[in-house]
Amino acid sequence: MDGIRKIIHVDMDAFYASVEQRDYPQYQGKPIAVGSSPTQRGVVCAASYEARVFGIHSAMPSKLAIQRCPHLIFVKPRFEVYRTVSEQIRAIFERYTDLIEPVALDEAYLDVTESKSNLPYASAIAREIRASIQQETGLTASAGVSFNKFLAKMATGMNKPNGSTVILPDQAEALIEQLAIEKFHGIGKVSATRMRELGICTGADLKQRSETELVQQFGKMGHHYFKIARGQDDRIVEANRVRKSLGAETSFAQDLTDRAVMLHELATIAQDVCHRLEQHQAKGRTLTLKVKFGNYQQITRSRTLLNPICELGIVTSLAQELFEAVDLEGRSVRLLGISLSNLGTSHLGSETRAALVQLALF
Structure with a gap:
């Protein structure tokens, strides 16, 4: 990946739930949901992988979650603890680069094109970061490595949990073409449904549509869809991004x-x-x-x-x-x-x- 950007996307695995399972051994191996219980008309903030087997996910109403998994354990969030762990992870990132763009407490993009380390490959840096996170926090993380943010994010989801995937420039086009439209980061359920109605079911189908047609159907997002169908993403890693x-x-x-x-x-x-x-x-x-x-x-x-x-x-x-x-x-x-x-x-x-x-x- 010499001569082009080297981007790593790191995403902690079921972060809140994993912290609770780490700190409270009685939760290990059990379906837990971090959030408010059904009696409080709350929502699930995070679900362990054991709970996800039952179709439970973040932002789901707690009442529905308990219906899907009657033995689900609800755990009250401890945001101060999550924030402290997040700062530990941030410190690990800073050993390799100052170009760190946070997405949330548990997710970030890193530009390691000019890394602080002596490791020549972004894949090696990602592997070392994941190992350090596990050793120093007791938690696992997944990582995606590629030449832009879109592909790095896509790569992360391909080998979760506790995995790492690299998408090289000569692999991107073929990978995108065979991908189901619902798997594209940035294409939500509503847009995916609309695309299928238009006969756009895969990346290859999306790539066949002109930019003008996509803009007509999806507004300004059509420009974005046209680019990602070709693996293009010019966004930089913004170290000081301010959320609006x-x-x-x-x-x-x-x-x-x-x-x-x-x-x-x-x-x-x-x-x-x-x-x-x-x-x-x-x-x-x-x-x-x-x-x-x-x-x-x-x-x-x-x-x-x-x-x-x-x-x-x-x-x-x-x-x-x-x-x-x-x-x-x-x-x-x-x-x-x-x-x-x-x-x-x-x-x-x-x-x-x-x-x-x-x-x-x-």
Whole structure:
């Protein structure tokens, strides 16, 4: 991979759940879910691999999770512990490069084109990083290595958990062509369904479509789809990337018609949003409500506050208040979403906040 970028994507394996299983041996080998129990109308923040066998995943309502796995063990999140472990992992990354772009507490991109180590290959660096993480934290990580961020991310998912995959330039085209459209990072369920309706089932099918056609069907994302079908991704690893907003949304299998059910769903989405705010140590001043109706018409309603918020009660009540003003007469709802923007770090002094901007905590 000489002469081109060397990008590593590292993703911890079931991070929150693995930390709990590491610290509490009684959870090892058992299906656990980090999050609120069904009696609290909560959601799953993370699921162990033993729980994933039952189809349990993050952002799933706890009530549904317990239906799928009656012996599922719910564990209260310990974000301070996860953050401390995340800092340990970040310190390992810094032995090899300063170009580290965090995605969350458990995931990051590294540009090791000019590595601090004497290792000539990115694959060797990834292998050494994974070994150090396991030795120093007792946890496993998966890694993807390639010449751009898109392919590195795709590679990570090909050998999880506790694995590593390399995609070389001369392998990329053939790999992408045979990939099912649902496997593409950046193509969600809704877009994948739409693509299949258009006869786009694999990377090869996507590659046959012109950029103009993709833009007509998918808007500005069509430009992105055109590029990734060819393995192209010019995004750099941004060491000091500042997130502009945090949010969550839910598309419903069947359109909702009961306002009370909609308000309950908003409360569940608010929990997910606040969980993400906690992950990133962030607060936001502008809350935006997103509503998509059964006819695919979409509206947003926003409110900007004087002081930033991250508290679940405030986020929930404000979102529900905005929703109450929405005219639902004769209309069903297929999607609800909440996001917070105008972000700043929470629970930190001004000096610490400035330091975090530079450090971009992983």
